[in-house]
Amino acid sequence: MRVWRSGGLLALFSSWACADSRFDFQPAQTSIAQDIHDLHSWLMVVILVIFCLVFGVMFYAIFKHRRSLGHNAKPFHENTAVEVAWTLIPALILVVMAWPAAKVVLAQKDSHDATLTIKATGYQWFWGYDYLDSGFGYKSKLVTPRSQIENYKSAGDAKGEHYLLEVDEPLVVPVDTKVRILTTSNDVIHSWAMPAFGVKQDAIPGFIRDTWFKAERTGIFRGQCSELCGRDHGFMPIVVKVVSKDDYKTWLGKKQAEAKAAADDPNKTWTRDELIARGQKVYEANCVACHKADGKGGGPFPALAGSKIATGPKEGHVHIVLTGKNAMPSWAGLTDTEIAAVITYERNSFGNKTGDFVLPKDVKAARK
Amino acid sequence: MSAATETLNPAGHADEHGHDHGHDHDHGHHASTGWRRWVYATNHKDIGTLYLWFAFTMFITGGTMALGIRAELFHPGLQFWQPEFFNQLTTLHGVIMVFGAIMPAFTGLANWMLPLMLGAPDMAFARMNNWSFWLLPPAALLLIISLFVPGGAAAGGWTLYPPLSIQGGMGMDFAIFAIHLLGISSIMGSINIVTTILNMRAPGMTLLKMPMFAWTSLVTAYLLIAVAPVLAGAVTMLLTDRHFGTHFFKAAGGGDPVLFQHIFWFFGHPEVYIMALPAFGIVSQIIPTFSRKPLFGYVSMVYATASIAILSFMVWGHHMFAVGMPATTQLFFMFMTMLIAVPTGVKVFNWIATMWQGSMSFETPMLFAIGFVCLFTVGGFSGLVLSIAPIDTEMQDTYYVVAHFHYVLVAGALFSLFAAVYYWLPKWTGNMYSEKAGKFHFWWSMVWFNVTFFPMHFLGLAGMPRRIPDYPLQYTDFNSVASVGAFCFGLGQLFFLYNVIHTIRGGVGKAPANPWDAHTLEWEVPSPAPHHTWESPPDEALVKKGLVAQALEH
Numbered sequence: 001m002r003v004w005r006s007g008g009l010l011a012l013f014s015s016w017a018c019a020d021s022r023f024d025f026q027p028a029q030t031s032i033a034q035d036i037h038d039l040h041s042w043l044m045v046v047i048l049v050i051f052c053l054v055f056g057v058m059f060y061a062i063f064k065h066r067r068s069l070g071h072n073a074k075p076f077h078e079n080t081a082v083e084v085a086w087t088l089i090p091a092l093i094l095v096v097m098a099w100p101a102a103k104v105v106l107a108q109k110d111s112h113d114a115t116l117t118i119k120a121t122g123y124q125w126f127w128g129y130d131y132l133d134s135g136f137g138y139k140s141k142l143v144t145p146r147s148q149i150e151n152y153k154s155a156g157d158a159k160g161e162h163y164l165l166e167v168d169e170p171l172v173v174p175v176d177t178k179v180r181i182l183t184t185s186n187d188v189i190h191s192w193a194m195p196a197f198g199v200k201q202d203a204i205p206g207f208i209r210d211t212w213f214k215a216e217r218t219g220i221f222r223g224q225c226s227e228l229c230g231r232d233h234g235f236m237p238i239v240v241k242v243v244s245k246d247d248y249k250t251w252l253g254k255k256q257a258e259a260k261a262a263a264d265d266p267n268k269t270w271t272r273d274e275l276i277a278r279g280q281k282v283y284e285a286n287c288v289a290c291h292k293a294d295g296k297g298g299g300p301f302p303a304l305a306g307s308k309i310a311t312g313p314k315e316g317h318v319h320i321v322l323t324g325k326n327a328m329p330s331w332a333g334l335t336d337t338e339i340a341a342v343i344t345y346e347r348n349s350f351g352n353k354t355g356d357f358v359l360p361k362d363v364k365a366a367r368k
Numbered sequence: 369m370s371a372a373t374e375t376l377n378p379a380g381h382a383d384e385h386g387h388d389h390g391h392d393h394d395h396g397h398h399a400s401t402g403w404r405r406w407v408y409a410t411n412h413k414d415i416g417t418l419y420l421w422f423a424f425t426m427f428i429t430g431g432t433m434a435l436g437i438r439a440e441l442f443h444p445g446l447q448f449w450q451p452e453f454f455n456q457l458t459t460l461h462g463v464i465m466v467f468g469a470i471m472p473a474f475t476g477l478a479n480w481m482l483p484l485m486l487g488a489p490d491m492a493f494a495r496m497n498n499w500s501f502w503l504l505p506p507a508a509l510l511l512i513i514s515l516f517v518p519g520g521a522a523a524g525g526w527t528l529y530p531p532l533s534i535q536g537g538m539g540m541d542f543a544i545f546a547i548h549l550l551g552i553s554s555i556m557g558s559i560n561i562v563t564t565i566l567n568m569r570a571p572g573m574t575l576l577k578m579p580m581f582a583w584t585s586l587v588t589a590y591l592l593i594a595v596a597p598v599l600a601g602a603v604t605m606l607l608t609d610r611h612f613g614t615h616f617f618k619a620a621g622g623g624d625p626v627l628f629q630h631i632f633w634f635f636g637h638p639e640v641y642i643m644a645l646p647a648f649g650i651v652s653q654i655i656p657t658f659s660r661k662p663l664f665g666y667v668s669m670v671y672a673t674a675s676i677a678i679l680s681f682m683v684w685g686h687h688m689f690a691v692g693m694p695a696t697t698q699l700f701f702m703f704m705t706m707l708i709a710v711p712t713g714v715k716v717f718n719w720i721a722t723m724w725q726g727s728m729s730f731e732t733p734m735l736f737a738i739g740f741v742c743l744f745t746v747g748g749f750s751g752l753v754l755s756i757a758p759i760d761t762e763m764q765d766t767y768y769v770v771a772h773f774h775y776v777l778v779a780g781a782l783f784s785l786f787a788a789v790y791y792w793l794p795k796w797t798g799n800m801y802s803e804k805a806g807k808f809h810f811w812w813s814m815v816w817f818n819v820t821f822f823p824m825h826f827l828g829l830a831g832m833p834r835r836i837p838d839y840p841l842q843y844t845d846f847n848s849v850a851s852v853g854a855f856c857f858g859l860g861q862l863f864f865l866y867n868v869i870h871t872i873r874g875g876v877g878k879a880p881a882n883p884w885d886a887h888t889l890e891w892e893v894p895s896p897a898p899h900h901t902w903e904s905p906p907d908e909a910l911v912k913k914g915l916v917a918q919a920l921e922h
Contacts, residue, residue, distance in 0.1 A: 022842060023826050025762060036758045043756065047749045054716065054745065061723040062738065066730075067660070073727040077662040077919045086717045087668075087710060094706045097756070102699055104758040109695035149838060151445035159444060164840045183692075188532040189625055191690055191765060195831035200761045202691045204626060205531060206619020209692030224840075226690070226765040226833045228525045230532055231452045234836030299452065299519045300537040326610075327535035330620060 026196045029221060029242075030213050033198030035104045043097065050093075108198075111212040114180030116173065122183070122190025122203035122225065124289055125232035129171050132182075134252055136259035139285060140167045142235050149235075165222040170239035173215065174248035180212045187329045191227035194240055202227055205329070215242040232289070264337040264360075272344065272357040279345025282338045286331065287346075295350030300327050305350035314358055317343050318366045332367070336360035407502070410494035411899060412479050417796075418501050419476025420789075424865070426468030426508060427782075431858050433461040438820075442851040446838055454837035455523035456539070460511060462526025463543065466643070467550045468508055470781045474646040475500075475557045477788055478585045480796070482561065484890035484897060485579045487570030487906040492563035493556075500556035507549035514542035525835060527636070528603065530617035530628050534610050541610070544603045551596040558589035558596075565589075570889065570902075572911040576670065577920045579888045580663060583670055584649030587677045591638045591645075594681075599635040602628060626691050633684035641680045643777060645673060647744075647784035648715055651737045654787055655719050657886040658734035659726030662919035665718040672711035672718075679708050689757050690764040698757050705755035709748065716745055731884075732806030736787035739814050740780060747775030750825065765835075768828020774821045786813070786864065793871050794879030798896030801871040809867060812860040819853030887917035 028034040065071045121128040123139070130137030143166050147157045160166070173179045183192050183203035193200040194213065201211035215221075223238040243251065284293075290301035295310075297303040304310045309317050321339055324330040331339065337360045344357040400408055409415050436457045440448050449457065479497065483490055491497050514521040519537020522528065533540055565586045569578065578586075606628070608614040615621025617628045648669075656663040663669065685693060685701030693701075719741050728734070750772040754760050763769060786809070793801050823846035832843045839847065882891035892910060893901045915921035 022830055022845070024829050026831055032758075033762075036762055039756060040753065040759050040762075043753055043759070047752065051745075051749065054720065055742070058720045058723065058738075058741070061720065061726065062728065065659075065724065065726050065728055067727040068729070071725075071727050073660040074725040075661050075919065076725070077664050077666070077722075078668075079721075082721070083665055083668050083714070087714055090713045091707075091710050094709060098703055098706060101702065101756045101758060105698050105702065106695055108758060108761065109698070149446055151443075151447050156445055159841060162840070163444065164838060188535065189529060193765075193831075193833070195762060198758070198761055200690045200764055204619075204691065206625070211692070222840075223831065224833050224836070228455070228529070228532065228765075228835045230523070230535065231450075231455070233455070234451065234833070234838050300535060324620070 026221075028198065029196040029215050029217055029219070030198055031216070032104070032108055032213065033196060035107070036198045039101060039104060042100075046093065046097065108211075111180050111210050114178045114212055116177055117180045117182060118171065118173070119182045119184065119208075120171070120192050120203065122185040122187075122192070122229065122236075123286075124187050124230050125225075125236040127167075127171075127190075127192070127225075127236060127238060128186075131252075131255070134256055136255050138169055138255075140169050140171065140239070142166070142237060143168050144235075162222065164235065165224070165237045165239065167237055167239045170220065170241040172241045172243060172248065172251055174245045175215055175218050175242050177245070178212060178214045180210055183209050183211070186333065188229045189227050190225050190229045190236070192223075192238060193226040194221060194223040194238060196221045196223075197240075200226055215240075218242045218244055264335065270337075270340070270357075270359060272348070275341045275344040275357050276348055278337070279341035279343070280349075282334065282342040283345055286334070287342065290327070295346070295352075303350075304346050305352065307352075310346050310350075310352050311354055314343070314347075314356060314362070315366070317347065318358060318363060322363075322366060336363040336367075339363045408498070409501070410490075410498050412483050412491045412494070412497065413796075413897060413899065415491075415497050415501050416476045416478075416480030419472050419479060419504075422501070422504055422508075423469050423473035423476060426464050426472070428861070428865075429508075429512070430461050430464035430469055431861065433457045433464070435854060435858050437461065438851040438854040440837055441839070441847045443848070444839055444841055444844055449837065451837045452523055453520065455525075455835065456515065456521040458835050459522045459525055459543075460515070463522075463546070464508070464511060465777075466526065466639070467547070468504070468511070470643045470777065470785075471550075471554060472504055473785050474585075474588070474643070474781075475554070475561075477581075477646070477650070477785070477792075478557075478561050478589075481792065481890060482564055482582060482585060483568070484795075484893065484901055485582060485888050486565065486568060486573065487889050487902045487911065488564055488568035489900065489903045491560045492568060493560050496556050497560055500553045500560065503549045503553040507546040507553070510542045510546040510549070514539040514546075517542065527629075527632060528606065529632075530606060530609065530625050533606055534617065541607065544607050547603050548600055551600045554592050554596045558592040561585050561589040562593070570906045570911045572908045573915070576667065577915050579649075580652035580666070580669055581646070581649035584645040584647075584652075584673055587673050588642050588645045591642050591677055591680070595635040595638045595642075598631060599639075602631040602635065605631075626688070629688050629691065630684065633687045634681070636687065637684045638677070638680045640773075640776075641676055643781045645676070647740065647781045648673065650784045650788045650791075651719065651740050653886075653888065654733045654737040654791055655722050655741075656918070657791075657884050658731060658737075659723050659728050660885070661722055661726045662917075663718070664721035664724075665714070666918075666920060668714055669718055672714045675711045676708060679704060679711070683708065686755060686757075686760070689760045702755060702757040706752070709752055709755075712748055716741060716748070731790075731803060732801070732810055733787045733791035733884075735807060735810040736783050736790065739810065740783045740787065743775055743779030743783065743817070747772060747780060750775060762831070763828055765833055766828035767824040767832045767834055770834050771821050771824035771828060774824070778821070779817055783813070786810075789868065791884070792890075793868070793875075794883045795890060795893075795895050795897055797872050797875065798879055798894075799871050799873075799875035800877055800879045800883065801867055802876050805863070805867045805870070809860060809864050812863065813857060816853045816857035816860060820850050820857055821853075823847075823849050823853075887914045889914060 025037050028037050117132050119130040119132055126139055126141040128139045144164050148159050183201045185203040185205040190203040192203055197213040199211050199213050201209055219242055221240045225236045291297050291304050295304040309320055321331050340358045340360045340363050347354040517538050519539055521539040522543035524533035565582055605616040609617050615623040617623050617625050652663055683705045686705045754763055790806050827843055827846050879895040881894050
């Protein structure tokens with residue numbers, strides 16, 4: 001009966017149902033998502049028909065062929081024709097269903113001829129986007145304040161409209177453009193999912209996978225990481241802002257200029273204090289999730305405060321950041337400057353007082 | 369617990385019960401009493417009882433964890449648990465329910481009932497049987513203790529995907545060792561079942577004349593022997609990756625995290641049928657009994673069971689549609705998965721044809737069996753939806769999947785277990801359970817199960833990911849409904865415990881040897897079943913009588 005309800009919703013009122021995403025898929029924004037929703041609606045109709053037939057016969061028997069009505073059992077127990085029929089007919093129905101589904105699979109997998117390629121990297125616990133054709137990238141992190149999330153002692157602050165689905169900087173893409181997303185990960189497996197686009201692609205450390213979409217309308221669309229990735233798996237949303245092609249061009253120009261300005265001058269002479277200040281930023285962006293703001297770590301993540309590595313020889317410290325160990329991934333993806341800065345910061349914070357510092361050229365040398 | 373089980377099958381009382389078939393005289397070698405009776409147990413009934421109580425204890429443990437999950441999800445925001453502990457709850461809930469509750473419960477039933485149904489004096493390897501049970505409590509303890517070690521229990525989901533599971537603290541190692549123990553136990557239990565079924569059947573009972581429950585247990589046992597070592601291998605590789613510098617699943621050393629998923633699901637999909645096939649067997653015993661008709665299409669049932677088992681080795685990729693497989697692989701796994709609907713459909717049609725033109729009555733076992741058929745079918749439909757790879761793109765790792773597998777595992781495996789318990793309780797205890805209480809348990813479970821899990825379909829369609837401790841606001845209503853349902857469903861299972869204890873303590877009166885007018889051999893021995901049964905095999909005439917009544921012989 002309940003399936004009937006959902007089947008009915010989808011089949012008869014699919015346009016209405018789409019308006020209320022509580023019962024149904026989020027409204028489709030790409031032709032692939034629309035194909036998927038159509039497949040689903042059609043499948044629900046098939047299921048509904050089979051459901052009515054099967055349950056109809058069963059409940060007819062339950063209500064009519066019962067001992068309390070004095071019904072006597074007829075001890076038949078096989079009928080080859082019937083058995084062959086109910087093996088072959090479902091098989092035929094399946095073949096009919098497989099055909100359109102296969103077409104959508106092939107379309108989903110065809111990521112050729114994309115206009116724009118963006119690399120989406122999963123981190124514990126945020127996303128990084130690199131515009132490979134334009135030479136810049138940024139991180140995209142949850143901005144819902146902890147005071148809204150944590151209700152352990154009190155009800156907490158009122159939750160906003162886009163609670164857990166809001167980020168500081170969304171992925172920006174142009175409308176009506178085939179965008180190819182390359183997914184990978186920095187640590188564990190994540191999954192880049194955008195329900196309204198009909199896209200879900202795992203991000204696997206050490207490997208690149210791809211998917212694509214072509215958004216048909218401008219707007220802001222929201223999804224969430226869809227592969228368990230540890231503590232804050234529920235707190236790394238994916239937000240895509242689809243803008244007009246002109247707006248995209250303007251935005252792209254601005255981002256490129258910013259990236260240029262922010263790039264570290266390779267010939268700059270760094271002082272220890274400059275490195276510490278810069279290192280703190282790097283630490284907050286990359287390390288704080290596990291090692292914590294006070295450097296004390298927690299659970300499987302060791303403390304940096306007073307650790308042998310963070311207070312021992314510099315070479316060992318550079319080595320572990322570059323290669324990783326156990327739960328810690330390699331951070332070789334950071335620039336020489338960033339690594340030098342963060343190591344300097346770690347060696348002179350949380351009560352660590354080595355007083356020394358690491359220069360970008362030391363990191364460069366250690367990479368070889 | 370032991371006080372309750374003590375009376376379940378009173379040792380040494382065998383001589384009080386009828387001598388109709390001359391197979392239940394006392395041998396005196398089960399003189400051990402008290403704790404020795406259980407620790408040194410080699411009797412299949414004692415071991416079966418141990419398995420069943422163990423499974424129930426784990427069911428309550430895992431259920432309590434589920435309620436912890438549902439409590440946190442009642443409202444958006446974090447109310448009770450830190451996210452890391454929430455992940456430990458979901459992980460342990462899965463591991464405990466799959467390996468600690470459902471699988472041991474079916475092994476327990478097989479232990480109790482197979483020798484009785486086949487006319488065998490005991491399981492083939494009585495001492496190994498003891499060992500395979502007694503490996504379970506240490507494994508369960510490891511899982512429980514792991515909650516209290518530094519870093520807490522395993523928190524990577526019951527699927528233990530690396531690299532996340534490589535990151536975890538020592539709780540993960542506890543889980544790995546627990547899985548090793550549970551795997552060894554399963555393999556030994558399966559060897560016992562296979563050997564018993566193949567060698568110890570009553571004269572005249574050829575393979576194609578066995579009760580369906582024996583068939584599904586046999587196929588299940590083969591599946592377990594095939595895949596339990598695969599899982600053991602996968603978690604061993606995890607262990608060496610964690611501690612001994614190997615790189616099976618670490619890309620940095622040339623390994624591949626996705627390799628684990630292939631190995632895990634090569635185990636994991638047959639595992640799904642390990643939990644479903646025995647349920648099919650139980651339902652195939654109960655529906656004919658209460659329809660007062662032979663099972664329709666016995667032979668096609670056997671073939672359907674076998675084809676489901678074989679196909680189950682060829683569909684593991686459908687758990688991985690989102691990892692990014694080539695289109696051809698995606699299509700292969702999609703087609704193979706859809707194909708499973710055919711033999712599964714045959715089974716459902718056969719059950720309905722068995723009911724058709726029957727003379728049905730609706731005692732509690734029958735209610736649970738019909739509940740099973742209804743809800744398992746719904747779970748099958750959602751499985752069909754998920755098998756379509758493009759639709760799975762939307763559904764993968766959402767609550768739709770959670771809804772789907774709880775329909776097939778709770779309303780499927782668990783309801784069939786309830787049906788089995790009510791069906792065979794008179795045989796086990798010698799007492800009749802209260803029909804009123806049983807029916808109340810059924811309707812209560814039926815209603816609250818659906819209140820809990822049906823809304824999850826909608827949550828999944830709308831895109832709510834699974835395994836998250838907090839969720840966006842549009843998912844609030846259905847989550848609250850599901851949480852209320854879960855607590856009520858859980859409460860109902862304490863009522864089940866009351867029912868069972870009430871029956872053990874006398875119930876509503878003595879049970880006759882064959883309270884349901886069923887035709888399989890277990891109903892030919894007195895109730896309660898004496899400590900030793902079928903010490904000399906049933907004579908051919910008796911076997912034939914039962915087979916004729918089941919329309920397996922003419």
